[in-house]
Amino acid sequence: MSFLARNLGRTLVQVSARGLQTSAVNQNAILSDEFLKGLSKPESRTTCTLIPGDGVGPELMYSLQEVFKAANCPVDFETFFFSEVNPTMSARLEDVTASIKKNKVCLKGILATPDFSRTGELQTLNMKLRTDLDLYANVVHVRSLPGVKSRHHDIDCVIIREQTEGEYSALEHESIPGVVECLKIITAKKSARIAKFAFDYATKNQRKKVTCVHKANIMKLGDGLFLKSCEEISKLYPRIKFEKMIVDNTTMQLVSNPNQFDVMVTPNLYGSIVDNIACGLVGGAGVVAGASYSAETCVFEPGARHTFSEAVGKNLANPTAMLLCGAKMLRHVNLQPYSDMITSAINKVLNEGRFRTKDLGGQSTTTDFTYAVIDHLK
Amino acid sequence: MALRLARFTKDIIRPTFIRSLSTKEESLYDIQHKQPLQKRLTAIPNAQYGGRHAVTMLPGGGIGPELMNYVREIFRYCGVPVDFEIIDIDPNSEGNDDLEYAITSIKRNGVAIKGNIETKSEQTDTISRNVALRNELDLFVNVLECKSYPGIISRHQNIDIVIVRQNTEGEYAMLEHEQSVPGVVESMKVVTDENSERVARYAFEYAKNTGRSRVTTVHKANIMKLSDGLFLETSRRVAKDYPDIKHNDMIIDNCCMQLVSNPHQFEVMNMTNLYGTIVSNVICGIAGGAGLLSGKNYGDHYAIFEPGTRNTGTAIAGKNIANPVAMLNASIDMLYHLGHKHHADAIADAVYKTVCEDRIHTPDLGGSHTSLDVIQNIVRRLSEKTIHW
Numbered sequence: 001m002s003f004l005a006r007n008l009g010r011t012l013v014q015v016s017a018r019g020l021q022t023s024a025v026n027q028n029a030i031l032s033d034e035f036l037k038g039l040s041k042p043e044s045r046t047t048c049t050l051i052p053g054d055g056v057g058p059e060l061m062y063s064l065q066e067v068f069k070a071a072n073c074p075v076d077f078e079t080f081f082f083s084e085v086n087p088t089m090s091a092r093l094e095d096v097t098a099s100i101k102k103n104k105v106c107l108k109g110i111l112a113t114p115d116f117s118r119t120g121e122l123q124t125l126n127m128k129l130r131t132d133l134d135l136y137a138n139v140v141h142v143r144s145l146p147g148v149k150s151r152h153h154d155i156d157c158v159i160i161r162e163q164t165e166g167e168y169s170a171l172e173h174e175s176i177p178g179v180v181e182c183l184k185i186i187t188a189k190k191s192a193r194i195a196k197f198a199f200d201y202a203t204k205n206q207r208k209k210v211t212c213v214h215k216a217n218i219m220k221l222g223d224g225l226f227l228k229s230c231e232e233i234s235k236l237y238p239r240i241k242f243e244k245m246i247v248d249n250t251t252m253q254l255v256s257n258p259n260q261f262d263v264m265v266t267p268n269l270y271g272s273i274v275d276n277i278a279c280g281l282v283g284g285a286g287v288v289a290g291a292s293y294s295a296e297t298c299v300f301e302p303g304a305r306h307t308f309s310e311a312v313g314k315n316l317a318n319p320t321a322m323l324l325c326g327a328k329m330l331r332h333v334n335l336q337p338y339s340d341m342i343t344s345a346i347n348k349v350l351n352e353g354r355f356r357t358k359d360l361g362g363q364s365t366t367t368d369f370t371y372a373v374i375d376h377l378k
Numbered sequence: 379m380a381l382r383l384a385r386f387t388k389d390i391i392r393p394t395f396i397r398s399l400s401t402k403e404e405s406l407y408d409i410q411h412k413q414p415l416q417k418r419l420t421a422i423p424n425a426q427y428g429g430r431h432a433v434t435m436l437p438g439g440g441i442g443p444e445l446m447n448y449v450r451e452i453f454r455y456c457g458v459p460v461d462f463e464i465i466d467i468d469p470n471s472e473g474n475d476d477l478e479y480a481i482t483s484i485k486r487n488g489v490a491i492k493g494n495i496e497t498k499s500e501q502t503d504t505i506s507r508n509v510a511l512r513n514e515l516d517l518f519v520n521v522l523e524c525k526s527y528p529g530i531i532s533r534h535q536n537i538d539i540v541i542v543r544q545n546t547e548g549e550y551a552m553l554e555h556e557q558s559v560p561g562v563v564e565s566m567k568v569v570t571d572e573n574s575e576r577v578a579r580y581a582f583e584y585a586k587n588t589g590r591s592r593v594t595t596v597h598k599a600n601i602m603k604l605s606d607g608l609f610l611e612t613s614r615r616v617a618k619d620y621p622d623i624k625h626n627d628m629i630i631d632n633c634c635m636q637l638v639s640n641p642h643q644f645e646v647m648n649m650t651n652l653y654g655t656i657v658s659n660v661i662c663g664i665a666g667g668a669g670l671l672s673g674k675n676y677g678d679h680y681a682i683f684e685p686g687t688r689n690t691g692t693a694i695a696g697k698n699i700a701n702p703v704a705m706l707n708a709s710i711d712m713l714y715h716l717g718h719k720h721h722a723d724a725i726a727d728a729v730y731k732t733v734c735e736d737r738i739h740t741p742d743l744g745g746s747h748t749s750l751d752v753i754q755n756i757v758r759r760l761s762e763k764t765i766h767w
C-alpha cells in the first residue's frame with residue numbers, strides 16, 4: 001500500500017512538474033497543459049557518477065543526496081571515492097573515467113592536491129582526469145545570490161576557462177641546478193576550440209559580449225596565439241560583441257566594476273585566478289557552482305576549488321554550491337522541473353536569511369541549511 | 379557570383395597552421411583558382427558540448443515556422459540533447475544580411491534543419507536563397523530516400539528508391555544572359571568532371587553501405603552529348619570501382635514513364651540537378667505526397683536536412699492542416715546524423731505508428747485530422763516509451 005501511494009505521489013509530482021516546465025519555457029506552447037497532464041510516462045532513471053572529493057566534499061555530497069531524495073529526483077549515483085591525498089582508499093583512474101564516459105554526467109567535489117609528488121610525476125590527479133576525459137572547458141556562472149551580502153550587486157558574468165593546456169602542462173624541469181624551466185603550451189587548435197565554446201555559449205544563452213582575457217603584451221607568442229584564435233572565431237559571430245582585456249586590468253575591473261562583464265574566455269591559469277576573484281565577489285567558494293565540458297561528457301563541480309579541510313567533521317560548510325551543481329546537473333539531463341524546484345528552494349532559504357552558514361555570517365550548520373532547503377521544496 | 383564567393387572565402391580560408399607553414403601568403407585569386415570547385419576550409423571545431431549539439435534552424439516561409447514549432451515541441455517532450463539556433467530570414471527583404479548570417483551559423487554548427495526559404499525578389503541580381511545556401515556551403519549531393527508507408531493509399535505500394543542528386547551545378551549554375559542578340563537568352567548548364575565524380579561515388583558508396591545492388595544513372599546524353607555525356611561517362615568510370623553493384627543508365631524521359639508505370643525496378647538513382655528535382659517530385663507524388671518524405675543535403679563539411687520536396691505551402695499556412703511528418707522525418711534524419719540513435723529510433727517509431735497504425739492523416743493524405751492531432755498522437759505514442767535524456 002505504501003509502495004503504491006509513494007509511486008502515485010511521484011507520478012503526480014512528475015506530471016505537474018512537466019506541465020510547469022512547458023508553461024515556463026514556452027509561452028505559446030502548442031501542446032496544452034491539460035493534454036500533457038493526461039499522459040503518464042514510464043519512469044526513466046538517470047545514472048550519474050559521483051566523486052565526493054576531499055575535505056568537506058563527502059559531507060556536502062551527503063547533503064545533496066538528502067535533498068535529491070526528498071525531491072524524489074529519478075537519479076541514481078555511482079559513487080567513487082577518488083583522492084590523491086588518500087591514495088590507499090582511492091578508486092582507480094580508469095574505473096572513474098570509464099564510469100563518467102558511460103554515464104556522460106558526473107558530480108564531483110574538490111580533490112585536494114598535495115604540494116609534493118610521491119612518484120615524481122608532475123601531473124595531478126585532477127589534471128589526469130581532465131586530460132583523460134578531455135574536459136577542456138570550465139564554465140563558472142557567477143551570479144549575485146539573493147540575501148547574500150556583498151560589495152557589488154547584480155553581478156552576472158560567465159567565466160569560461162580552457163583547462164587542458166597553458167600553464168598546467170606539467171612540463172617542468174631543472175636544466176641547470178638552480179634554474180627551473182616551466183613550459184606553457186598554447187595551441188591554435190585548442191584556443192580556437194575554447195573560443196568557439198565561449199561564443200556558442202553566448203549565442204545559446206542570449207549573451208551580448210565575449211571578453212578575451214590575455215597577457216599578449218608580454219607573452220607575445222603564446223597569449224598572442226590565444227588572442228588571435230579568439231579574434232578569428234569572433235568573426236563568425238557578427239552579432240556578439242568581442243572585446244579583449246589584459247589580465248591585470250581585468251582583475252582590477254572585476255573588483256571595482258564587475259557589472260561590465262558578460263562572458264569571459266581565458267587561458268588556464270588566468271581562468272583560475274579570475275574564477276576565484278569573481279566567486280569572492282558574490283559570497284565565496286561555498287555558493288558558486290561550475291561545470292567542465294568535453295564534447296561528450298559534463299562534470300559538475302563547485303566553481304572555486306577549495307577543499308575547506310579545516311572544517312571536516314564540524315558540520316560548518318555551506319552546501320549551496322554543491323546543491324546548485326546538482327540543480328545544474330538535473331537541468332542538463334532534461335529534468336528541469338526538479339532543477340527549478342531545488343534552485344527556488346535554495347533561493348528562498350537564502351532570501352529568508354534564517355539559516356545561514358558561517359561563511360555567510362550566520363551560525364547554522366550544514367544540516368540545518370540542508371533541512372531548510374528540504375522544507376522549502378514544494 | 380564569383381565576387382560573392384571571393385568575399386566569403388576571405389573569411390574562412392587561410393587556416394592559421396597553413397599560413398604559418400607556407401612562407402608566402404597565397405592571394406585570394408590563387409586559392410580560388412587552384413581548385414575552383416571545392417572550397418578550401420579551415421576545420422571549425424564541432425558544436426558539441428557535454429553531449430549536447432547546437433543546430434541551426436531556418437524555419438523559412440509558408441508552413442515552415444509552424445512545422446518547426448512541432449519539431450521543437452516533440453524534441454522538448456522527449457528530451458533530445460539538441461539546442462536550436464533559430465534564424466529567421468525575412469522573405470521580403472532585398473538584402474542578404476540574414477542569409478549571410480544563416481550561412482555563417484551553419485558553418486559554425488555544421489548541421490542545419492530548414493524549411494523552404496522564399497525569395498520574393500524578382501530582380502536579376504538577387505539570387506535564390508535556397509540555391510545560394512547550397513552553393514556557398516558546397517552541399518554537392520542531395521539524397522531523398524523514398525520508402526512508401528504501408529498505411530497510406532497511393533498509386534504504388536512498397537516503393538523503396540533512393541535518389542542521389544547533384545545539387546550545386548548543372549542547370550542551376552545561374553549563368554544566364556541576353557547579351558548576344560536582343561530576344562535571345564542563353565542559359566548555361568555546367569557539368570564538371572569533379573562534381574559528377576563526387577556524386578557518382580556517393581551513390582555507389584551509398585549502395586554498397588546499405589546493401590543495394592543496382593545504381594541507375596539518369597541522363598539525356600543522346601541530346602546533350604557533351605554535358606550529360608560527361609556525367610554518364612564519369613558514372614561509368616566510377617562504376618568500375620564497384621564490381622558488385624550493377625550499373626545501368628536510362629534517359630530521363632523514359633525514366634519518368636518507367637517511374638509511374640513500374641517504379642519497383644529502381645534502387646539507387648544518380649542524376650544531375652534539374653532531373654533530380656523532377657524525379658524526386660514524381661516519386662513523392664506516387665508515394666503519397668509532399669508531406670511525408672525528407673531530403674538530406676551533404677557536403678564535405680556540412681549537412682542540411684529539409685522536407686523532401688521544396689515547397690513552401692504558403693496557401694495552407696496557419697490553417698492547422700499542414701502535414702508535419704516530412705519535417706519530423708527531416709529532424710529524425712538529423713538525429714541519426716548527429717548520432718542520437720536512441721532518440722531518433724523512438725521518434726521514428728512514434729511517427730510510423732501514428733501514420734500506419736493509428737491512421738491519423740492530414741487532408742493531403744485523404745484524412746480529416748489537423749496537424750495538432752498528428753502531433754498529439756505522436757506525443758502520446760512517445761509517452762509509452764522510456765527515453766533517457
